[in-house]
Amino acid sequence: MSRDDPTRPVILAEFGSAEALIAAATRLRELGYRRLETYSPYPLDGAEAALSLPRPRLPWVVLAGGLLGAALGYAVQSYTNARDYPLNVGGRPLDSVPAWIPLTFEIGILAAAITAVLALLVPARLPRLWHPVFEVDGFESVTDDRFWLAVLAGDPRYDPERTRRELEALAPLRIARPEATT
Amino acid sequence: MGHAPAPALPHAPSADEPPVLLGRPTDAELTDRLLAPLRSRARAWWLLVALAAGGTLLFIAMSVYTFVAGIGLWGNNIPVAWAYAITNFVWWIGIGHAGTFISAFLLLLQQRWRASVNRIAEAMTLFALVNAALFPVLHLGRPWFAYWLIPYPSTMGVWPQFRSALPWDFAAILTYFTVSLLFWYLGLVPDLATIRDRAHLGLTRRRIYGLFALGWRGSARHWQRYRIAYGLLAGLATPLVISVHSVVSMDFATTQLPGWHSTIFPPYFVAGALYSGFAMVLTLLIPLRRIYRLETVITERHLDSMGKLTLAMGWILIYSYAFEAFLAWYGGSGFERYTFLVARTRGPYAVLFWIMIACNGLTPQLLWSRRLRRSPIVLFLASLAIQAGMWLERFIIIVASLNRDFLPSSWRLYAPTWVDWGLLLGSLGLFLLLFLLFLRFVPFIPVSEVKHLRHELAREGLPS
Numbered sequence: 001m002s003r004d005d006p007t008r009p010v011i012l013a014e015f016g017s018a019e020a021l022i023a024a025a026t027r028l029r030e031l032g033y034r035r036l037e038t039y040s041p042y043p044l045d046g047a048e049a050a051l052s053l054p055r056p057r058l059p060w061v062v063l064a065g066g067l068l069g070a071a072l073g074y075a076v077q078s079y080t081n082a083r084d085y086p087l088n089v090g091g092r093p094l095d096s097v098p099a100w101i102p103l104t105f106e107i108g109i110l111a112a113a114i115t116a117v118l119a120l121l122v123p124a125r126l127p128r129l130w131h132p133v134f135e136v137d138g139f140e141s142v143t144d145d146r147f148w149l150a151v152l153a154g155d156p157r158y159d160p161e162r163t164r165r166e167l168e169a170l171a172p173l174r175i176a177r178p179e180a181t182t
Numbered sequence: 183m184g185h186a187p188a189p190a191l192p193h194a195p196s197a198d199e200p201p202v203l204l205g206r207p208t209d210a211e212l213t214d215r216l217l218a219p220l221r222s223r224a225r226a227w228w229l230l231v232a233l234a235a236g237g238t239l240l241f242i243a244m245s246v247y248t249f250v251a252g253i254g255l256w257g258n259n260i261p262v263a264w265a266y267a268i269t270n271f272v273w274w275i276g277i278g279h280a281g282t283f284i285s286a287f288l289l290l291l292q293q294r295w296r297a298s299v300n301r302i303a304e305a306m307t308l309f310a311l312v313n314a315a316l317f318p319v320l321h322l323g324r325p326w327f328a329y330w331l332i333p334y335p336s337t338m339g340v341w342p343q344f345r346s347a348l349p350w351d352f353a354a355i356l357t358y359f360t361v362s363l364l365f366w367y368l369g370l371v372p373d374l375a376t377i378r379d380r381a382h383l384g385l386t387r388r389r390i391y392g393l394f395a396l397g398w399r400g401s402a403r404h405w406q407r408y409r410i411a412y413g414l415l416a417g418l419a420t421p422l423v424i425s426v427h428s429v430v431s432m433d434f435a436t437t438q439l440p441g442w443h444s445t446i447f448p449p450y451f452v453a454g455a456l457y458s459g460f461a462m463v464l465t466l467l468i469p470l471r472r473i474y475r476l477e478t479v480i481t482e483r484h485l486d487s488m489g490k491l492t493l494a495m496g497w498i499l500i501y502s503y504a505f506e507a508f509l510a511w512y513g514g515s516g517f518e519r520y521t522f523l524v525a526r527t528r529g530p531y532a533v534l535f536w537i538m539i540a541c542n543g544l545t546p547q548l549l550w551s552r553r554l555r556r557s558p559i560v561l562f563l564a565s566l567a568i569q570a571g572m573w574l575e576r577f578i579i580i581v582a583s584l585n586r587d588f589l590p591s592s593w594r595l596y597a598p599t600w601v602d603w604g605l606l607l608g609s610l611g612l613f614l615l616l617f618l619l620f621l622r623f624v625p626f627i628p629v630s631e632v633k634h635l636r637h638e639l640a641r642e643g644l645p646s
Binding site for chain 2: 047105
């Protein structure tokens with residue numbers, strides 16, 4: 001399974017600052033690396049540009065989820081109170097549209113929020129209990145104060161020796177490989 | 183945990199604004215300091231837990247007694263059918279609103295001072311909502327039928343009546359709780375990963391937190407999605423701040439009772455909710471800051487900003503009080519005029535009414551002074567007074583309106599019983615217990631977000 005994982009790193013370098021990481025990622029990209037990843041304890045404003053990540057379509061998915069939820073919320077009220085069990089209250093219209101608004105709104109927000117979380121987790125392939133990167137010695141510093149750069153499996157320019165040399169030229173704190181690949 | 187996309191705003195600190203972060207801690211120091219409470223073995227914590235557990239037991243005992251014997255144990259009568267249970271419900275749900283306001287609304291406004299207080303505020307929201315949700319269920323009389331509010335195809339062949347404000351209320355609270363929980367949990371994930379990766383915290387703890395960290399590894403692709411999703415959740419939670427208490431107010435406003443039947447209710451309730459919620463945040467934050475020595479991350483700036491927000495909300499509320507009374511007079515209905523101008527100010531609950539006016543109207547005026555606003559003890563005492571005042575406000579709205587309706591022959595006084603008091607005090611214990619457990623087991627200052635803030639401040643070259 002781990003062999004097919006597109007997020008599997010083949011070589012990693014650790015840096016002491018966010019600026020050094022961004023500079024290193026930009027440099028590797030200039031050299032022709034295409035499958036790069038950075039890891040950091042907090043989001044880095046320059047990382048997405050340095051890796052040329054496309055902007056996710058997540059907001060559209062959330063909008064769709066919210067609209068679907070709102071439609072469902074409206075449909076349930078209209079079906080139950082106006083069609084399946086119509087109850088005439090003082091001769092008012094059975095489809096009491098103004099009265100359906102609060103629930104339509106609430107269910108729409110609920111559906112959108114749940115969609116937002118799913119649209120984060122599912123494409124990110126989370127949750128998962130294990131990832132090859134966790135096998136790298138010292139990688140746990142990534143949630144403390146260190147910044148890691150990885151070349152991922154399947155990179156067109158990756159070559160064990162040349163990549164190591166090119167990473168060393170960027171003066172990282174250390175270079176590591178996941179044990180599974182060595 | 184708001185990682186708002188931050189354009190480097192020119193944000194020059196003036197003499198008026200103390201910094202949001204004191205000193206120049208490194209990232210590693212921040213990790214250590216902010217995770218230290220997870221390892222603390224403070225005796226004060228145990229004493230408070232014992233107290234809170236006592237309150238929780240009281241709550242459980244009173245609930246069981248109510249389940250078994252029925253709500254005849256309470257002081258409720260006809261016409262005062264709502265009384266304490268709904269007062270407590272509205273009070274607790276109002277307190278919850280400030281958490282979402284601080285964490286979501288201030289995130290959208292890119293207010294940096296929210297970074298170190300938002301998780302405490304969000305946790306407060308969740309625990310207040312737990313308490314709030316219990317009271318209407320208890321009040322049902324037959325709480326085991328609470329699930330009838332869900333539209334499921336039952337053998338009875340009937341459905342909930344969606345023209346009523348009560349199913350709206352149910353859905354609003356359910357949505358609010360779920361969205362708050364998702365927002366809070368999403369914010370926690372990077373910090374849970376930080377705990378997972380700290381060897382000195384012990385293997386068992388690391389495994390448990392690791393499970394909840396969902397395999398977070400801080401990759402750029404994940405952060406990118408994370409920031410968008412978090413921002414969207416903030417955007418979705420913000421209208422909930424307005425809508426939930428508006429829906430709660432419709433429970434009142436859709437009736438014809440003088441004192442309830444008013445179009446000002448939704449904004450009036452939202453303002454009151456935020457007001458009491460800010461007060462609760464201050465009540466929790468000020469002792470916390472002192473006990474855990476967090477003066478460098480919860481600075482004078484935070485107290486100052488909270489004080490200003492409280493003052494602003496206080497004035498919106500004062501305006502609402504005045505306008506509510508004006509509408510009653512201007513509307514020309516004799517019943518409305520009697521309720522607002524006679525029954526409240528000179529009726530059987532007039533003493534409580536004037537205490538409420540003093541607590542809610544006069545206390546916040548202290549906060550005009552910068553010196554008092556930055557004094558923890560003054561803020562703390564003011565926050566207690568405001569919460570008492572806000573509880574009384576709901577009591578006045580409910581009991582003082584119900585007890586004198588249209589027909590003097592149906593007027594009746596209300597007095598709580600010891601079971602009513604037990605449930606109120608017990609719910610305070612339950613809230614405190616949940617909050618203490620949160621302090622002990624969850625990093626209550628967002629580690630990753632404070633680091634991000636520090637990084638931004640350093641990059642802008644501000645004195646951080």
